[in-house]
Amino acid sequence: MPNLVPLLADSSSNLLAARNQMGFTLGFHIVLASFGVAFPAMMLIAEWRGRKRNDEAALRLARNWSKAVAVLFAVGAVTGTVLSFEFGLLWPRFMDRFGDAFGIAFAIEGIFFFLEAIFIAIYIYGWDRLSPRAHMWAAVPIVISGVGGAFSVIAANAWMNQPQGFTLDSSGNVTDVKPLDVLFTNATGYEFFHMLLAAYMVTGFILASIYAVGMLRGRRDAYHRAGLLIPLTVAAIATPIQLFVGDTAARAVADDQPSKFAGMECIYHGGPDQTEYLGGRCVDGKVKGGIGIPGLDSFLVGFSKNTDVTGLNQIPANEQPPALTMLHLSFDTMVGVGTLLFLLAVWFAIAWWRGRDLPATRWFLRAVAVSGVAAVVALESGWIVTEVGRQPWIVYKVMRTSEAVTPAQGIWWVFAFTMLLYIGLFTTAALILRALARRWREGRPQDGELPYSPPAGEPASEGST
Amino acid sequence: MSKADVCAVILWIGVTLYAIFGGADFGAGVWDLLAGSGERADRVREQIDRSIGAVWEANHVWLIFVLVVLWTAFSTAFAAIMTTLYIPLALAALGIVLRGSGFAFRHALPGRLQPPATRVFGAASVLTPFFMGTVVGAIASGDVPAGGDGDPTGSWTGFLPLVTGALFVLVAAYTAAVFLVRDSGAVGNRELRAYFERRALVAAVIAGVAAVVGVIALHADARYVYDGLTSWPGIALVIISGVCGLAALGLLVSGRNYGLRVAAVGAGAAVIWGYFAAVFPYILPTSLTISGAAGASATLTEVIIVFGVAAVTVIPSLALLYFLSQRQALESYSATSDVTSPRQ
Numbered sequence: 001m002p003n004l005v006p007l008l009a010d011s012s013s014n015l016l017a018a019r020n021q022m023g024f025t026l027g028f029h030i031v032l033a034s035f036g037v038a039f040p041a042m043m044l045i046a047e048w049r050g051r052k053r054n055d056e057a058a059l060r061l062a063r064n065w066s067k068a069v070a071v072l073f074a075v076g077a078v079t080g081t082v083l084s085f086e087f088g089l090l091w092p093r094f095m096d097r098f099g100d101a102f103g104i105a106f107a108i109e110g111i112f113f114f115l116e117a118i119f120i121a122i123y124i125y126g127w128d129r130l131s132p133r134a135h136m137w138a139a140v141p142i143v144i145s146g147v148g149g150a151f152s153v154i155a156a157n158a159w160m161n162q163p164q165g166f167t168l169d170s171s172g173n174v175t176d177v178k179p180l181d182v183l184f185t186n187a188t189g190y191e192f193f194h195m196l197l198a199a200y201m202v203t204g205f206i207l208a209s210i211y212a213v214g215m216l217r218g219r220r221d222a223y224h225r226a227g228l229l230i231p232l233t234v235a236a237i238a239t240p241i242q243l244f245v246g247d248t249a250a251r252a253v254a255d256d257q258p259s260k261f262a263g264m265e266c267i268y269h270g271g272p273d274q275t276e277y278l279g280g281r282c283v284d285g286k287v288k289g290g291i292g293i294p295g296l297d298s299f300l301v302g303f304s305k306n307t308d309v310t311g312l313n314q315i316p317a318n319e320q321p322p323a324l325t326m327l328h329l330s331f332d333t334m335v336g337v338g339t340l341l342f343l344l345a346v347w348f349a350i351a352w353w354r355g356r357d358l359p360a361t362r363w364f365l366r367a368v369a370v371s372g373v374a375a376v377v378a379l380e381s382g383w384i385v386t387e388v389g390r391q392p393w394i395v396y397k398v399m400r401t402s403e404a405v406t407p408a409q410g411i412w413w414v415f416a417f418t419m420l421l422y423i424g425l426f427t428t429a430a431l432i433l434r435a436l437a438r439r440w441r442e443g444r445p446q447d448g449e450l451p452y453s454p455p456a457g458e459p460a461s462e463g464s465t
Numbered sequence: 466m467s468k469a470d471v472c473a474v475i476l477w478i479g480v481t482l483y484a485i486f487g488g489a490d491f492g493a494g495v496w497d498l499l500a501g502s503g504e505r506a507d508r509v510r511e512q513i514d515r516s517i518g519a520v521w522e523a524n525h526v527w528l529i530f531v532l533v534v535l536w537t538a539f540s541t542a543f544a545a546i547m548t549t550l551y552i553p554l555a556l557a558a559l560g561i562v563l564r565g566s567g568f569a570f571r572h573a574l575p576g577r578l579q580p581p582a583t584r585v586f587g588a589a590s591v592l593t594p595f596f597m598g599t600v601v602g603a604i605a606s607g608d609v610p611a612g613g614d615g616d617p618t619g620s621w622t623g624f625l626p627l628v629t630g631a632l633f634v635l636v637a638a639y640t641a642a643v644f645l646v647r648d649s650g651a652v653g654n655r656e657l658r659a660y661f662e663r664r665a666l667v668a669a670v671i672a673g674v675a676a677v678v679g680v681i682a683l684h685a686d687a688r689y690v691y692d693g694l695t696s697w698p699g700i701a702l703v704i705i706s707g708v709c710g711l712a713a714l715g716l717l718v719s720g721r722n723y724g725l726r727v728a729a730v731g732a733g734a735a736v737i738w739g740y741f742a743a744v745f746p747y748i749l750p751t752s753l754t755i756s757g758a759a760g761a762s763a764t765l766t767e768v769i770i771v772f773g774v775a776a777v778t779v780i781p782s783l784a785l786l787y788f789l790s791q792r793q794a795l796e797s798y799s800a801t802s803d804v805t806s807p808r809q
Binding site for chain 2: 070071073074075077078079080081082084087088089092093095096097098099100101102103106108109110111113114115117118119121122126129141174176177178179406407408414421428429431435
């Protein structure tokens with residue numbers, strides 16, 4: 001990647017280390033956060049269906065899912081805490097200057113995070129002790145908090161992409177802040193809906209894929225069927241909307257952040273009649289190896305072949321995003337995988353509309369089985385596009401990432417250690433969820449039930465009930 | 466009172482709640498680590514799980530609250546602390562990851578992996594409050610310059626920071642023991658109540674000694690804070706703390722539950738507010754004042770409004786959680802495979 005070389009040469013290795021550290025921990029957290037946002041909704045749907053239709057399998061799903069929610073929320077809470085520290089540890093100059101603008105959305109997020117943590121505890125620990133109605137109501141604040149929390153965090157990110165609502169004094173410090181302008185930038189709307197739908201898609205397809213694997217192994221009972229149908233239906237509803245929102249977002253990025261758009265579409269020379277390249281490497285001022293469709297890029301941006309699109313030649317060299325090939329391929333991967341998931345949703349919808357059932361072929365289950373990993377790939381790709389595409393800025397056109405980074409040494413070591421730690425964390429969490437699933441299947445959910453509950457199999461505590 | 470002062474009070478409310486409730490969860494981890502092995506240790510850990518299981522996650526959010534209010538309302542102070550004390554802060558963050566995952570994982574892991582997860586939970590519960598204590602001690606000793614980039618090693622390895630770190634662990638352990646005395650007493654478990662009572666007393670005595678050492682360290686390394694704590698209004702809060710501490714001790718010895726937690730919590734909270742009163746108007750004594758660190762005026766207003774919203778949404782929800790948890794309405798959930806016949 002030739003674009004990486006000047007990056008290494010221009011700035012200290014600290015910047016790259018800090019970006020890697022932030023990127024890795026965020027890339028990890030974004031998956032857990034997606035589960036935190038969308039999983040409780042699936043759980044509530046399952047419980048509601050279970051109670052309303054007296055569907056024993058759905059109710060059992062809701063109960064089991066709530067334990068998975070607990071594990072994932074616990075890990076997500078700690079990885080989210082790490083990010084709060086990292087804002088200051090890795091980007092102290094940014095926080096120093098812009099904390100009072102950047103923090104506005106996070107202050108709101110704090111409330112949602114609190115409510116989510118509180119009501120998850122009430123929900124999980126209240127299965128047998130609260131009335132069915134009270135128990136279902138306890139899930140409602142979790143679902144709302146998930147949406148509100150996603151909005152707040154995305155509003156902060158949108159502000160970094162489209163900073164507004166503040167004035168700078170002569171020394172570059174923020175003086176006058178307009179909180180509503182900070183919260184609602186041009187980018188807030190499309191970024192928020194894009195991420196919210198992504199969270200529901202990732203959670204829906206991953207859950208569905210787990211039960212699809214089970215069904216492929218011959219476990220075709222009501223439990224697995226409900227476990228596949230509920231999340232897959234949610235994901236299948238989200239996917240077509242996502243295609244529309246994503247398309248809108250890409251057009252908006254072309255307007256709002258021409259350098260990001262030129263990078264992700266690999267447009268070297270601005271002007272009308274731009275070719276849309278599918279795949280390919282961005283080297284030596286042109287795209288090599290991709291499939292070019294003449295005029296399509298201009299058409300997608302402005303519904304006309306004559307639409308003028310900004311190219312990298314119109315952007316100063318020191319304001320161009322790095323790692324163009326990675327950026328371009330990430331964007332194409334996101335769009336490509338999203339389109340495939342859309343086709344899967346259509347397949348499911350047609351079959352359901354015709355026969356009120358899943359498509360009979362095993363190929364459908366196989367497709368669902370890989371959809372979970374595919375959705376995560378799309379999520380990570382999209383996140384790379386928005387974050388790497390914003391570079392070299394931490395606050396678009398206001399502050400460079402290199403100005404924000406800490407001078408502290410040793411970040412590469414921290415990064416290496418963090419990778420080991422997180423891989424360990426991920427492996428353990430995956431092992432636990434697998435072990436839980438096996439226990440549920442074997443019908444012995446008693447031993448070591450909930451990740452953080454009193455050990456099961458005990459008398460229900462001395463004296464009570 | 467200026468808007469910046471109000472935000473400082475809000476910050477300090479968060480600090481207080483995290484120190485007491487989050488601290489008690491760490492303290493429970495300390496006792497978990499020291500429980501050893503065997504049949505009684507299992508019952509001790511069971512009680513610890515029962516006491517903190519439903520609430521530790523919510524208590525942890527106070528830390529996020531503190532960080533967010535600090536960087537939003539007082540971003541200069543946040544940056545100064547982060548660029549000076551990044552080593553203990555990174556270690557505290559590591560401790561938070563290990564504590565949380567260790568606790569969340571320990572029962573769900575296959576049998577042979579449970580003991581290591583338990584030890585990770587316990588060890589991280591000691592290290593995290595210790596490193597947070599060194600951060601507070603370094604701030605108190607005035608080793609965090611307003612512009613940041615202070616001495617990354619010397620600032621938090623002096624006498625006062627290390628004593629403060631130890632004091633944090635001891636006070637957390639003491640608070641946790643008091644909570645566990647109450648919780649095991651509430652379910653009528655005399656044996657465990659006596660077990661935690663002994664530990665609460667030992668922790669109280671050691672913490673008292675450490676507090677005296679801490680005062681000497683304050684006198685030597687943080688004269689401004691020492692003077693603030695020995696003059697009005699700081700001295701009043703120190704006295705309240707002492708009275709509460711002795712009252713808690715008396716209640717423990719006489720085997721009474723009533724008022725025990727209030728007294729123990731009061732002793733801790735009074736010291737935390739005594740510190741606030743002592744260093745006022747500084748946020749970083751004596752390099753940066755509250756008003757000097759404060760962010761844009763509209764942002765401060767937003768923080769105050771958000772806190773108001775939190776007070777009417779989060780506080781009642783937390784109260785509900787504590788209420789259900791204390792009433793045993795939420796504990797000991799263990800699903801049977803047959804959901805139509807929940808146990809008990």
